[in-house]
Amino acid sequence: MLNDATALVSLRTAVAAAGLAVGAGHAGEVTTMSVALDFGRAVLGGLVVGWLVFLVVAAVRRHLTETAADTALSFAVPFLAYVPAEKIHGSGVLAVVTAGLLLAHKAPVLQSASSRLSERINWASITFLLENAVFLLIGLQMQSIIARVDESELTLARGVGVGLVVLLVCLVLRPVWIFPFTLLAFRRQGGQSAEAAKVAAVSSWAGMRGVVTLAAALTLPEDTPLRPVLVLIALIVTVGTLLLQGFTLPALARSLDVRGPDPREDALVAATVVASAVGAGLRSIEADPNADPSALAAIKEQSTARVNRIWEQLGDAGSETPSEAYRRLRLQMIGAERAQLLKIRAAGEVDQHVLGQVLNAMDAEEAALTVSARRSERLRETPLRAPDQIAAACEHLSVEPRCVVPDSPEGCHECLETGMTWVHLRLCTECGQVGCCDSSPGKHATAHFHASGHPVMRSLEPGEAWRWCFVDEALG
Numbered sequence: 001m002l003n004d005a006t007a008l009v010s011l012r013t014a015v016a017a018a019g020l021a022v023g024a025g026h027a028g029e030v031t032t033m034s035v036a037l038d039f040g041r042a043v044l045g046g047l048v049v050g051w052l053v054f055l056v057v058a059a060v061r062r063h064l065t066e067t068a069a070d071t072a073l074s075f076a077v078p079f080l081a082y083v084p085a086e087k088i089h090g091s092g093v094l095a096v097v098t099a100g101l102l103l104a105h106k107a108p109v110l111q112s113a114s115s116r117l118s119e120r121i122n123w124a125s126i127t128f129l130l131e132n133a134v135f136l137l138i139g140l141q142m143q144s145i146i147a148r149v150d151e152s153e154l155t156l157a158r159g160v161g162v163g164l165v166v167l168l169v170c171l172v173l174r175p176v177w178i179f180p181f182t183l184l185a186f187r188r189q190g191g192q193s194a195e196a197a198k199v200a201a202v203s204s205w206a207g208m209r210g211v212v213t214l215a216a217a218l219t220l221p222e223d224t225p226l227r228p229v230l231v232l233i234a235l236i237v238t239v240g241t242l243l244l245q246g247f248t249l250p251a252l253a254r255s256l257d258v259r260g261p262d263p264r265e266d267a268l269v270a271a272t273v274v275a276s277a278v279g280a281g282l283r284s285i286e287a288d289p290n291a292d293p294s295a296l297a298a299i300k301e302q303s304t305a306r307v308n309r310i311w312e313q314l315g316d317a318g319s320e321t322p323s324e325a326y327r328r329l330r331l332q333m334i335g336a337e338r339a340q341l342l343k344i345r346a347a348g349e350v351d352q353h354v355l356g357q358v359l360n361a362m363d364a365e366e367a368a369l370t371v372s373a374r375r376s377e378r379l380r381e382t383p384l385r386a387p388d389q390i391a392a393a394c395e396h397l398s399v400e401p402r403c404v405v406p407d408s409p410e411g412c413h414e415c416l417e418t419g420m421t422w423v424h425l426r427l428c429t430e431c432g433q434v435g436c437c438d439s440s441p442g443k444h445a446t447a448h449f450h451a452s453g454h455p456v457m458r459s460l461e462p463g464e465a466w467r468w469c470f471v472d473e474a475l476g
């Protein structure tokens with residue numbers, strides 16, 4: 001988004017400089033200094049106005065409780081930022097981006113949950129319509145653009161030729177920029193050059209131009225010399241990169257064996273941050289002297305289930321985990337509930353308003369159930385370890401893991417003795433006892449920690465090598 005804003009500010013400065021040159025008649029009037037000053041004023045003006053608009057809107061939002069009004073305010077923000085910024089010769093685009101980024105960053109504090117949901121859904125629809133409208137507008141103008149290019153001093157063939165050359169320049173410039181920086185970044189993190197080259201190749205080829213290129217071309221003043229040719233070039237670059245790179249990028253990534261983030265690694269990170277958040281939440285209600293013990297117990301149980309649900313995204317994807325079974329059954333039940341409510345509605349004896357509220361509450365639960373992440377289908381060659389950003393180095397985890405032999409590789413030690421079933425298996429790195437995870441009814445790995453004091457266990461699931469310290473509740 002900042003790249004787009006920078007590009008649009010540069011374009012504006014370029015147009016202003018070109019306009020000056022034409023208006024003044026001597027090239028001498030446009031100095032590097034005047035262009036730099038104009039650029040500086042555009043950037044600074046945009047940032048300041050964006051920040052001021054953020055302050056005002058944030059202050060209003062604190063008192064705004066109505067969801068519809070809050071969403072309506074979000075529609076006004078771009079204009080509130082753009083118009084004043086342009087009035088003082090700042091960059092309106094940069095002001096909008098600044099205000100938008102700041103408001104989005106503070107949204108979890110400033111807005112209510114229903115306002116955030118409403119804003120997300122409404123803006124997704126608006127973005128969809130606007131982006132497609134730009135393509136539609138260009139499509140509608142196509143015929144007249146081609147006719148005007150043909151009439152200009154360039155012929156259509158030469159116009160298209162120039163467009164193809166610009167497309168080629170775009171394709172070549174991106175790797176020239178990306179390769180050195182990716183290699184440098186990998187070297188600083190101690191990564192391998194071969195891996196960096198693969199990543200750089202894929203991100204170089206991922207340079208599809210989109211709606212901003214077209215919109216930028218359409219903002220050129222009507223009296224710009226060769227404007228139709230410039231719009232045609234933008235169109236050729238956009239369509240060219242979208243078709244050429246868009247269709248071949250997946251094949252390139254596959255052939256170089258570059259993969260996106262591992263969903264299981266994401267699950268490890270998610271489990272860690274949710275566990276930390278849940279811990280803070282539970283401490284807050286436990287400290288409350290008026291808390292009802294039975295409500296507290298019910299919330300504790302639900303919170304543990306929430307954390308376990310994320311842990312269950314790991315492990316062998318073979319069988320259905322408890323949370324998957326819960327989700328499947330609950331969704332089936334909601335389907336039946338809804339059918340029953342529709343029957344009641346058809347009978348017409350219950351107030352429509354009440355029924356609507358009941359149905360809405362069910363939608364909320366169903367959405368929450370279907371949003372939860374999928375498990376990764378296929379295992380990677382390298383065993384899953386705790387990602388660097390969350391890996392802790394407590395005294396227990398910093399000890400190099402010993403190569404302990406599982407005492408009962410076929411399953412959880414105690415479950416096998418008592419005939420219970422388990423979900424995922426854990427291995428004590430101290431004595432080699434195999435236990436089951438907290439989603440399993442026995443919770444024998446945790447029980448083993450409490451009984452023996454052995455602090456660290458590792459996952460015994462195929463393709464996983466992450467460890468967990470029970471004492472510090474940390475991954476390593």
Ligand SMILES: [Zn+2]
Nearest residue numbers: 394396469472
């Ligand atoms: Zn520890």
Ligand SMILES: [Zn+2]
Nearest residue numbers: 412436442444
């Ligand atoms: Zn067990």
Ligand SMILES: [Zn+2]
Nearest residue numbers: 428430431454
């Ligand atoms: Zn042990």
